[in-house]
Amino acid sequence: MGRIVLWISPLLWALSTLTTPAAADSGGVIIVVPPVSTDTGIKQIPDAAHPYVAPGPGDQRGPCPGLNTLANHGYLPHNGIASFEQIVNATREGFNMEHDLAGALAGFAMVEYPIPSLRPAFNGGNAFLDLVSIGGTSSWIPVLPGAIDGPNPPGGISKHGRFEGDVSMTRQDAAIGDNVNFQNSLYDELLLYTGRFGDDSPITGNGSIVTTKVMQEFKYARFLEDQVQNKALQYHVGRLTLSYGEAAFVLNFFANGTDGTLSQQTMGSFFRNQTFPANWHRRSTPGSINLIGTGVNDILSAHPVSPGANDANGVYVLDAPLNVCSPPYYNLAVQNLPASYNNATGILAQNVIEGNEITTVSRRACAGSKGGYVSRDVLGANQEMYMISL
Numbered sequence: 001m002g003r004i005v006l007w008i009s010p011l012l013w014a015l016s017t018l019t020t021p022a023a024a025d026s027g028g029v030i031i032v033v034p035p036v037s038t039d040t041g042i043k044q045i046p047d048a049a050h051p052y053v054a055p056g057p058g059d060q061r062g063p064c065p066g067l068n069t070l071a072n073h074g075y076l077p078h079n080g081i082a083s084f085e086q087i088v089n090a091t092r093e094g095f096n097m098e099h100d101l102a103g104a105l106a107g108f109a110m111v112e113y114p115i116p117s118l119r120p121a122f123n124g125g126n127a128f129l130d131l132v133s134i135g136g137t138s139s140w141i142p143v144l145p146g147a148i149d150g151p152n153p154p155g156g157i158s159k160h161g162r163f164e165g166d167v168s169m170t171r172q173d174a175a176i177g178d179n180v181n182f183q184n185s186l187y188d189e190l191l192l193y194t195g196r197f198g199d200d201s202p203i204t205g206n207g208s209i210v211t212t213k214v215m216q217e218f219k220y221a222r223f224l225e226d227q228v229q230n231k232a233l234q235y236h237v238g239r240l241t242l243s244y245g246e247a248a249f250v251l252n253f254f255a256n257g258t259d260g261t262l263s264q265q266t267m268g269s270f271f272r273n274q275t276f277p278a279n280w281h282r283r284s285t286p287g288s289i290n291l292i293g294t295g296v297n298d299i300l301s302a303h304p305v306s307p308g309a310n311d312a313n314g315v316y317v318l319d320a321p322l323n324v325c326s327p328p329y330y331n332l333a334v335q336n337l338p339a340s341y342n343n344a345t346g347i348l349a350q351n352v353i354e355g356n357e358i359t360t361v362s363r364r365a366c367a368g369s370k371g372g373y374v375s376r377d378v379l380g381a382n383q384e385m386y387m388i389s390l
């Protein structure tokens, strides 16, 4: 029996293995935005070709329980180094994340740049090779050509002050603790709020269903806590929106697609074990930017929090309002993208400058219609500001 298991497991693993594209000695990779999928219904996840395989010592894992889970099941390369296209396809297959939202997140992950107080320092990924680490720095991902952003290799999505930021749910703020790995004590707080504010279920128990009300109370409590504990708290509008968005991710993407509810047991599978729960189905309709935007507003509405940062005395100072049509987008895509991308040439330029796909987000958002996606085309600061003023 033992022999059969040993023989079957590698077979399953071979079926499911998605590898990091070999880009290391290439002259660069042109990023091609995957087509919008028509395979968007409910589906049991994982399938037989994607069993859980625990990460090994060299595998990158980071602050995102969604991406960690996908890599543990081989929907993303098991080593945690992925291309833009692999992230868009994997988040659609595993979680039914819509193209616009997946593209925006993968695009930001690839090109994100430190907030001003942390500059100069690494990018998130390497848009020349089309690779980003879902954890930290990796030998797979060298500096950009000509080191146009300085000598440091990209820091992956774990690097603080790009995408990763303060007031997470289960990771500590970088200034006061471990901002990358799951923290039991914070998760216990989330469970406490679930018990107090969650719905009852005859199957999983009283106070076991995670609801918007749970997130309204928990996120506000986390903000108040960090405002006091973290003298260096940074909660500008881009990060604030992402951090509430992540709470909306939990409700909308971790819930079982069969009935749309999220039990604390299911949530624990993703957060604690970074694996899909048994008998779990992805959501039955694609989860888009608009869906998550509505979720952010719903969660914030109970206890509104305004963007700002702590000063040297630990006093929370509100940011001046940004006089643009989409402050979160402006903060992330204009203020946190390196103007040095304007100096890119060749394939890097094609990936980050030409085509202006990223601008479709601002134009569509500002026109009040469906969001676009940040994809292969990220503009430098001046061009982006111009597009936003359109």
Ligand code: HEM
Pocket (backbone or CB within 6 Å): 063, 064, 065, 066, 067, 087, 091, 095, 097, 101, 102, 103, 105, 106, 109, 157, 158, 163, 164, 165, 166, 167, 168, 169, 170, 171, 243, 246, 247, 249, 250, 253, 254
């Ligand atoms: C599409 C590409 C994605 C990227 C680039 C990405 C990136 C990230 C990053 C950088 C963080 C850390 C932010 C922080 O400091 O709190 C994060 C957190 C998070 N992500 Fe993702 N993510 C992606 C997709 C997903 C998906 C598909 C899900 C759910 C199915 C998900 C769920 C979460 C949750 C719940 C958190 C918050 C963790 C916490 O606060 O403890 N993400 N993600």
